[in-house]
Amino acid sequence: MGANAKQGAVARKIRFTERRDAWFRHHKMLAVDSLVQMLKKPLSSMLTWLVIAIALSIPALMYLFLLNIQSLVEPLDEGAQLTVYLKKSVSDHAGLGLTEDLNQRPEIFVADFISAQQGLDDFKAYSGLGDVIDSLDSNPLPGVIVVQPVNDDLVAVESLKILLESLSDVTEVKIDLVWVQRINQMSQLAENLVGFLSLLFSMAVLLVVGNTIRLAIESRKEEILVVKLVGGTNAFVRRPFLYMGFWFGLAGGLVAWLFISICYFVLRDPAEKLFLSLGDQYPLIGLNFGGVLLLLFASIFISLLGSVLAVGRHIKAIEPT
Amino acid sequence: MIEFDKVSKKYDSGYEALSNLSFSLNNGEMAFLTGHSGAGKSTLLKLIANIERCTGGQVRVAGQLLNRMPSYQIPFFRRQLGVVFQNHHLLMDRSVYDNVALPLIIEGERPKDVGRRVRAALDKVGLLDRENYLPVMLSGGEQQRVGIARAVVTKPKLLLADEPTGNLDPLLSREIMNLFADFNRVGTTVLIASHDLALIARMPFRVMTLKEGQMIRTGREHTNGS
Numbered sequence: 001m002g003a004n005a006k007q008g009a010v011a012r013k014i015r016f017t018e019r020r021d022a023w024f025r026h027h028k029m030l031a032v033d034s035l036v037q038m039l040k041k042p043l044s045s046m047l048t049w050l051v052i053a054i055a056l057s058i059p060a061l062m063y064l065f066l067l068n069i070q071s072l073v074e075p076l077d078e079g080a081q082l083t084v085y086l087k088k089s090v091s092d093h094a095g096l097g098l099t100e101d102l103n104q105r106p107e108i109f110v111a112d113f114i115s116a117q118q119g120l121d122d123f124k125a126y127s128g129l130g131d132v133i134d135s136l137d138s139n140p141l142p143g144v145i146v147v148q149p150v151n152d153d154l155v156a157v158e159s160l161k162i163l164l165e166s167l168s169d170v171t172e173v174k175i176d177l178v179w180v181q182r183i184n185q186m187s188q189l190a191e192n193l194v195g196f197l198s199l200l201f202s203m204a205v206l207l208v209v210g211n212t213i214r215l216a217i218e219s220r221k222e223e224i225l226v227v228k229l230v231g232g233t234n235a236f237v238r239r240p241f242l243y244m245g246f247w248f249g250l251a252g253g254l255v256a257w258l259f260i261s262i263c264y265f266v267l268r269d270p271a272e273k274l275f276l277s278l279g280d281q282y283p284l285i286g287l288n289f290g291g292v293l294l295l296l297f298a299s300i301f302i303s304l305l306g307s308v309l310a311v312g313r314h315i316k317a318i319e320p321t
Numbered sequence: 322m323i324e325f326d327k328v329s330k331k332y333d334s335g336y337e338a339l340s341n342l343s344f345s346l347n348n349g350e351m352a353f354l355t356g357h358s359g360a361g362k363s364t365l366l367k368l369i370a371n372i373e374r375c376t377g378g379q380v381r382v383a384g385q386l387l388n389r390m391p392s393y394q395i396p397f398f399r400r401q402l403g404v405v406f407q408n409h410h411l412l413m414d415r416s417v418y419d420n421v422a423l424p425l426i427i428e429g430e431r432p433k434d435v436g437r438r439v440r441a442a443l444d445k446v447g448l449l450d451r452e453n454y455l456p457v458m459l460s461g462g463e464q465q466r467v468g469i470a471r472a473v474v475t476k477p478k479l480l481l482a483d484e485p486t487g488n489l490d491p492l493l494s495r496e497i498m499n500l501f502a503d504f505n506r507v508g509t510t511v512l513i514a515s516h517d518l519a520l521i522a523r524m525p526f527r528v529m530t531l532k533e534g535q536m537i538r539t540g541r542e543h544t545n546g547s
Binding site for chain 1: 367370372373393396397398399400404406410411412423424426427428429430431432471
């Protein structure tokens, strides 16, 4: 009798390495088991994936939109530029002469003359309005001199503008810097907005996953009680739900990636045509490898956090009575 | 193995389930706990399994004082016990094998040993051929035997049972009780709460009777047979 009791004690004494192995084994088993459990209920699982995916792809798409806008604006930001509109009466010859004069000035880095005809040709090429332009009786565009100053700062550029405006052949001078700056300011604002929305949508994911896990805990309450009754620790009970959160995050992130890819392929052609008409050939920026990784990582992290919060709140409350 | 020293249990509602109760159960002993429903049988078992804590006195099980056991130690304490429940608490969506294996998985037993020990336990309760069944495919008596197999699969020193024959007919009840007696014979300490007096009387074990939270009789019930 005593010997038997002793035997029982020996059988239960499990060495550290064995416990560690058991720990890894349990994790491996649960990783597979919780995935299978999730796939066993494809409909309800898919709803959760979709919610996660939508909540993540909206800010991601906004961010990509912003990136594309910025890449369009960036090449224009190579410094200030003044556009000098000449009077219509000024001939190309006189325009070229004026340009050469301007090139002599120390405060001007370079000045380029664009004749009225050249401007019209360029516009025809960019805008795709060739037929309309051909039907015009006369060229409505004036000759233009594009001036890049040596000094970029706004005060210097302003004084150069006043100087150029005082020339007799000039009707108007515009500083292109201003709208470039404005676009930069707007994109900064948009960046902040995207950041804020990302935060809000992340919270939505957190709540959705947390709620899904809470329901899963509720529905497996009986099982949790049994596990606790036969000596399962809180950590043991928690594990399957944390894996569940992980899989939800991964699946949600993958679906979000799918959404973004679909959006990308649908928009690529029209977007690149638009870019071409705006003056240059840009590829549409989509998610690169790092972006995909970041998306998946964020999705998994947020979901895991949601399940940690849900599990911490609800599993302790389930105790046998 | 079990020592109750002037134990009281008062629930938050003010209801006193046990008052000033003392008894002990020796290592390797088997005993029945009986009394009317509401007499405190379940509360007593819950105190032993550390599901509830006493509000007065001391409870000592397997050499450990349960009164102030920190909650993180409770799971490890419970692994030393085997508990059989009246409604057997089986996981209905898991096979018989998985149900019995659960305590071993929790303990972190090696997979090859899990299979061996689960089959040994199922063999003892006569359900070796049912390991792939779901509990719903089994009769009430068979489900109870799965619960017993789960309770003994870790070879606990102490086996507790709360009305293990509550829903069974006399013949099956007798079989189940004999099963417990078998485990006792190989050294396990067994405590069974039951109100099946006729059945208890025919078995050669100590009977403790509870009434209104107090032990009114402890000793061998006089018997005609066995």
